Amino acid sequence: MSHAIETRNLTQKFGDLVAVNHVNLRIEKGELFGLLGPNGAGKTTFIHMLCTILPPTEGTAKVAGFDIRRNQDSVRAAIGIVFQDPSLDNRLTGRENLDFHGRVYGMDKIQREKRIDEVLKLVGLKERANALVETYSSGMKRRLEIARGLMHRPKIMFLDEPTLGLDPQTRRNIWEHIQMLNKREKITILLTTHYMDEADYLCDRVGIIDHGRIIALDKPEKLKDELEGDIVSLEVPQPKKYAEVFRGVKYVKEVKVVGDQLHLTVTGGEKTIPKLMEIVRRRGNKVRSVGLRSPTLEDVFISYTGRGIREEEGGVKEQMRLRMRAHMR
Ligand SMILES: Nc1ncnc2c1ncn2[C@@H]1O[C@H](COP(=O)(O)OP(=O)(O)OP(=O)(O)O)[C@@H](O)[C@H]1O
Ligand SMILES: [Mg+2]
Structure with missing residues (x-):
């Protein structure tokens, strides 16, 4: 099976700095994939190589089945991009920005007009389409950039920090649009972010990138489960006695007595809570309160x-x- 994106030893060096370091990554068709990492980790550089903006120093990649070194035009036709830095023309209207993009991609007038209406509807901007972009809110601008990336019906979308600097409510709104594109329009999405909650909430799989290397790669749930560190706190009578009881339970990794509470380190906290409570109940006591803290990304x-x-x-x-x-x- 061919993948939406497949990189082989993809590398970018700027002088002595290795910004992207021999990355081997496969992204399935239809996936919503997140590249999560701190400032300077190499996220934008990685995306720029896949979008054929920056030739790799070493290695290569296939995007939508096309080699980024040899089939640049085919790659570009198959992808849409939303850049990290805003790139709209503020002196034009929303519609004019989209129209310009359609021209660059060689769409004729009839095609453009039809598609502009479609993409405006997708991002909920139809009403404001004829207003100058400089009058848009930051969330509206971001949605227009997404619409622009969609103009030529790409199969794969690259979103570089799609919610950087936006307020929480606007971020949620952008998330909904991203999900809709992925689930309803069946577009494979590769986004970058340094927001944990964004990667966790949105992405089917997350690659954690640091110093140009993918250091962990899995579903967010799996990554967190691997820590084997859900903390369940139980308030029980005779906590010391129950500490001993729980030390003999297979799926409890660690037991700490904290005041009148027990802190249990378990895997899959939600599933184990009923079992833990049942153990207390069978010994004739009641759990007075229960708390759960999951590890985050x-x-x-x-x-x-x-x-x-x-x-x-x-x-x-x-x-x-x-x-x-x-x-x-
Ligand atoms: N054109 C360039 N010339 C020299 N160094 C560069 C260039 N572009 C990026 N770098 C360096 O490469 C590294 C990776 O940068 P990149 O922009 O890919 O990181 P990022 O993960 O996107 O960070 P951010 O979260 O800040 O957007 C950084 O150390 C950066 O300074
Ligand atoms: Mg970046």
Whole structure:
């Protein structure tokens, strides 16, 4: 079976810096795949190579079955891109931005008009289509960029940080559109993000990238389960006694007594809670309260790298970065 995307030792060097380091990755048709990693991990560079914007220093890839080195035109015809940095013409209307893109892709007037209406509808921008883009909110601009990427009916979409810098509500709205494209329009999606919740919520599979290497790759649930670290807290009478009881239970990995609570490290916390409660009930006691803390993808990243994904960043710094970008434009 051919894959939507298949990379072989894909590598990009900038002088001594290896931005993408021998990546071998296969993405299935129809997948919603997320590349998750901190600033400078190599996400954008990876995407730029797949989109034929940047030739690889080493290795190659097939996108929609076409080699990125030898069949650039075929690759470009099969893909849509939403760049990390905004790239709309603010002095044109939404419709004009889309029309321009359609022309670049050689669509005739009738095709363009039909397709513009379709993509505007897909991203919910029909009403504002004839307004200047400079009057759009940031979420509307992002949706217009997605619409533009869809104009030539790509089978694969690349979304580079689709919700960077957007407020939580707008991010949710973009997520819904991304899901709709994937599930209803059957478009394979490769997105990059450094938001844990985004990767976790949206993606079928996540590749964690750090210093140009994919260091972990799986479904978000699997990645988190591999930590074998759901923490169930139980408030029970005689916690010390129950600590001993639970130490003899196979699926309980660790038991800690914290005040009048027990903290149990288990795999698949949700499934084990009823079993744990049943053990207490059979011994004639009641669980007074129960809590569950799941590991997040942040925990996964930490477990692989020994540091947090946003350690050297922080909210303030990110805002500065965004503002500086806006000034530089
Ligand atoms: N044109 C370039 N010349 C030199 N170095 C570059 C160039 N483009 C990227 N780099 C470097 O390559 C590394 C990877 O950059 P890249 O933009 O791919 O990271 P990223 O994961 O997209 O980061 P971010 O989350 O900030 O967007 C960084 O160290 C960056 O400074
Ligand atoms: Mg980037």
